[in-house]
Amino acid sequence: MEQKTDYLIIGSGIAGYYALTELLKSNANITMITADHDYPYNRPPLSKEYLRGEKKEKPYFKPPEYYFSLKNVKIMLNTKVESININKKEAMLLNGDIIEFNKALIATGGSPRRLGVSGENLRGVYYLRSLRDADSIKEAMSVSKNPVIIGGGFIGIEAAASMATLGLKPTIIEVMPRIWTTFIGEEVSRHLQTYFESKGVKILTNEKVKEIVGDDKVNAVITEGGKRIDADLVIVAVGIKPNVEIALNSGIDVNNGIIANEYLMTSAKDIYTAGDVANIYDPNLNKRRRIEHWNNAWYCGKLAARNMMGSNEKYNFLSTVWSDIFDIHIEAGGETIDYDNYVLKGNMSTNKFLIVYSKKGIINGYVAFNWDIKELDKLNDMIVKKMSISELPK
Structure with missing residues (x-):
């Protein structure tokens, strides 16, 4: 069976969901295909408050009935895309169906290793x-x-x-x-x-x-x-591997994820990628990398969607990450492994401290335990501006 849609989203994780929220502004026809059995949901609670039973309700972004009310949106659960004909702009499903699209987003995330x-x-x-x-x-x-x-x-x-x-x-x-x-x-x-x-x-x-x-x-x-x-x-929690099978089957460039340009377009015209599966150039850290963080997936999903709708915005985002462990709220940004010096503020023994990393005198990242978020916002700005560690407020 053949179907047509304006925008095709493959994947219903963070990037896919937030791409959908952005594309809804267009009033165009949108089809989301996901191998998941459930409507889009938030993943961070799965290892924390949801796992502990503190939140009984499932962490859906929106209740399933919300999607039924969207006349221009079709969500296909428990469905897999096998490949994309990048010349005809057709997605071939595992069940034999074909979906013709104008523009597509591959946001297939990763699978546990x-x-x-x-x-x-x-x-x-x-x-x-x-x-x-x-x-x-x-x-x-x-x-x-x-x-x-x-x-x-x-x-x-x-x-x-x-x-x-x-x-x-x-x-x-x-x-x-x-x-x-x-x-x-x-x-x-x-x-x-x-x-x-x-x-x-x-x-x-x-x-x-x-x-x-x-x-x-x-x-x-x-x-x-x-x-x-x-x-x-x-x-078993030994990391994830990016779900690049669709790209490989379609002749789209892959190297530790799906290669994206600064607009999040893949090597195939009008086909974009975002989230854990995307290999992007990070202008703040001056290197290509694949980022498995919620904030980056959120940003990339929305950015890719805007560019699919005709915008021409380049990726420019300082990826940050957080976690809540026991009574510790952890925030981190930038580079937290590749550094040659660091400054410690606060006291590690009290679980209230900030470590600011630098390389060759330039601030490039931080890790914070129970620290003032306003100070971290300023630190993010210092990283983007590539400021000297000597300019760090005492």
């Missing part, structure tokens, strides 16, 4: 990416005695904090020497690890998982170092 070890498909082993994943894990947590989390990144530590808040005693297994190695420097990472341990979270670093064992259901995780960790619930 698999461990690739024996036992990863046992009952009781979960990946946390979707709303349905969170629902399954919540149910498993309610009867768990020995939860184990493989991976000490964002999802891993947020899930561990949620478990500990509920009285569970999770174990984090991390292959690197410390948690959060891809996000924060060693000083903050060591401090955070000590704080987690004080909350009853056991952290094993420098340990690579060899296998997950159990008859029908998981009962232990075995590391290459020979450790056996009892487990009745395992969350």
Whole structure:
């Protein structure tokens, strides 16, 4: 069956949803196709307040009935696009249907990386990416005695904090020497690890998982170092891989994500990309990168939509990220790994501090625990203006 639409959005995550909100201003026909089973929802609560049961309602951006009231919008759930004919501007669906479009956005996000070890498909082993994943894990947590989390990144530590808040005693297994190695420097990472341990979270670093064992259901995780960790619930949180299959099948340039120009257009005319799947040039950090942060997905979704509607705006955004862990609100911006000096304000022991990073004397990033947001806004401006660390207010 052939269908036509003005704007096609592939993906219903943060970037896809906010592209939709922007495109609604055009009064054009919009089709959103998503492999997800649910209408667009907010992902950050899935590892935090929703997982803990503090918010009973599902974190939809809008209730499903809202979309039924939009006469010019069609949302196709549990549907996959196989490829795009970039010359004919036609999307081929896995079910054989074809959708003709004027302009399209690929905002397919990412999928959890698999461990690739024996036992990863046992009952009781979960990946946390979707709303349905969170629902399954919540149910498993309610009867768990020995939860184990493989991976000490964002999802891993947020899930561990949620478990500990509920009285569970999770174990984090991390292959690197410390948690959060891809996000924060060693000083903050060591401090955070000590704080987690004080909350009853056991952290094993420098340990690579060899296998997950159990008859029908998981009962232990075995590391290459020979450790056996009892487990009745395992969350694998070792990062995501960008969902680039549609681009690859369509002849669109891919390299650690879908390559986008400064207007978020791909190598194919009138086809854009945004969110976790997009590889963009960051003018503030002077490098290409793929950014897996909520704020960036929000910004890119709206920017891509405006450019699809005829605007000509370049990407120019300082990506920031936040997390809420126990009683700590964490904010970070810019570069938090590649630095040669830093300034500490506040006191790490009280969990109220700011670390400002610099490289060659220029401020390039920060990490803040429970810090004044107004000061961070000023710091964001200093990073964009590439100001000297010597200009940092005392």
